[in-house]
Amino acid sequence: MSVAQPDRVPRVEQYLSAPRHNPTALRLVLASQLRRLRVAAGMSPISAGDKLRCSDSKISRLERGVVQLKERDVADLLGLYGADADEIAEFLALVRRSKESGWWQQFEDVLPKWFDKFIGLQEAASFIRTYEVLLVPGLLQTPEYARAVAATGSRLAEDQHVVDRRVALRLARQELLNYPNPPKLWVFLEEAVLYRQVAEQKVMCTQMWHLADMAQRPNIQVQIIPFAASECVTSGFPLTYLRFAPQSLPDIVYLEHVRDAVYLDKKEDTEHYRSILDGLLNSAESRTASLQRIRDAAARYS
Numbered sequence: 001m002s003v004a005q006p007d008r009v010p011r012v013e014q015y016l017s018a019p020r021h022n023p024t025a026l027r028l029v030l031a032s033q034l035r036r037l038r039v040a041a042g043m044s045p046i047s048a049g050d051k052l053r054c055s056d057s058k059i060s061r062l063e064r065g066v067v068q069l070k071e072r073d074v075a076d077l078l079g080l081y082g083a084d085a086d087e088i089a090e091f092l093a094l095v096r097r098s099k100e101s102g103w104w105q106q107f108e109d110v111l112p113k114w115f116d117k118f119i120g121l122q123e124a125a126s127f128i129r130t131y132e133v134l135l136v137p138g139l140l141q142t143p144e145y146a147r148a149v150a151a152t153g154s155r156l157a158e159d160q161h162v163v164d165r166r167v168a169l170r171l172a173r174q175e176l177l178n179y180p181n182p183p184k185l186w187v188f189l190e191e192a193v194l195y196r197q198v199a200e201q202k203v204m205c206t207q208m209w210h211l212a213d214m215a216q217r218p219n220i221q222v223q224i225i226p227f228a229a230s231e232c233v234t235s236g237f238p239l240t241y242l243r244f245a246p247q248s249l250p251d252i253v254y255l256e257h258v259r260d261a262v263y264l265d266k267k268e269d270t271e272h273y274r275s276i277l278d279g280l281l282n283s284a285e286s287r288t289a290s291l292q293r294i295r296d297a298a299a300r301y302s
Contacts, residue, residue, distance in 0.1 A: 020103045020175075024120020025244075027098040030091070031065035032249050034077055038063070041081040052076050064250070064265060069095045107169040110162055114261045118240075118254050121263075123176050127243040129277050131188045133236075134196050136207060138170050139177060139185065140214050140222075145207040146170045148199035177220070187222045188280045189290075194224070194297035201301045208298030215291055224290040229283035241270070241277055 038048055038059075045056035045063075052073075061067045062077070071092050078088045104111060104119045111119075122128060130137055135149060150166040151159075176182060197204055215222035240254040253264040253273045264270060285293065 020123070021097075021100060022120050022123050023098045023100050023102050024117060025124030026094065027069060028065040028121075028124070028244070028249055030069060030074075030094055030098055031063050033091075034074070035063035037078070037081040037083070043081070048077065048080060051080055066263075069098060071095055104169065104172070107165060107172070110165040110169060112259075115256075117263065118256075118261065119173060121242055121252055121254070122173070122240070124244060125183050125242040126245040127184045127186070129186045129188075129241040129243075130239070131277060131280065132193055132238050133190050134192055135198070135238075136189070136193060136211060137187055139174050140187070140211055140220075141170060141174075142203070142207045142210045143167060143171060144203040145199055148203060152198075177214075177217075182219050185220045187220070188277065188284055189222065189224050191224055191226050191293070194293065197301075205298055205301035208294055208301060212291060212294045212298060215287070215294065221287055222290055222294070223280075223284035223287060224293045225280060225284050226293075239273055239276070241273055 038045070043051075045059040049056040049059050059077075062069065062073060074095050075088055075092060078091055083091070102116075102120055104116065108116075128139075136145060138146070141149070146167045147163060150163045150170070177185065194208065199207075211222065214220050238256060240256075242252045242254065244251075250265045250267070251270040251274070253270050255262040255264070264273070284290070
């Protein structure tokens with residue numbers, strides 16, 4: 001094996017030893033490694049596809065981690081790239097780990113299929129940038145505020161169980177902020193978030209104080225975009241930008257709609273939304289001024 005080639009078995013210890021098993025992140029790392037090995041072997045997606053009698057689009061999907069990795073496909077690719085039997089066996093063992101259920105699967109009764117992937121990606125990210133138009137981000141919501149949001153549109157008594165489960169899932173997601181090495185969370189909030197009363201005043205007051213407390217954590221930054229902000233260019237709807245520690249993993253933009261979501265990982269797309277978030281800095285208030293606005297909002301609700 002050439003010394004210049006990448007490690008045959010990717011370094012995934014941080015995901016295997018994480019507080020909670022994350023198959024989504026593991027699949028992305030493995031997929032990224034397949035691409036690195038192909039490039040090191042001097043092959044294009046087209047030539048690799050020709051050798052295995054499949055389309056180059058299939059090779060691309062496997063390397064982007066947008067589909068489950070199949071052991072047969074992976075073994076064929078590794079063999080094509082020159083891996084030996086031991087290396088293939090070790091890689092396939094990791095592929096099997098990537099198919100295990102994530103902790104969030106216990107909430108599959110209230111978990112939309114399009115949201116499943118986002119939980120795994122968010123938990124794997126080292127840097128999360130998000131922009132919210134009307135609501136406090138889920139990672140920063142109190143249980144009572146989360147319940148009010150989850151209950152929106154529920155009219156039947158039996159929906160109470162669904163609301164309880166949604167709140168439990170949201171609180172479970174927040175645990176990533178308490179990990180030994182939590183991700184950096186950078187939040188831009190429209191000022192309307194502070195004024196939109198989605199629950200009774202007591203709940204809103206508690207939520208605002210909680211938001212203020214969280215904004216003072218060293219790994220969390222919250223900045224408010226005031227109503228009077230000029231030349232503020234945004235997407236017009238919430239967006240989340242995810243960056244990962246392994247540099248070989250692509251940045252991902254998550255755009256959530258009412259009944260589905262879009263995941264973008266092509267460079268031209270992620271750079272477009274990154275420029276939007278960068279542009280918000282010109283309109284957002286400083287961290288200190290934003291904290292004072294949040295505290296003022298809490299005082300209004302008290």
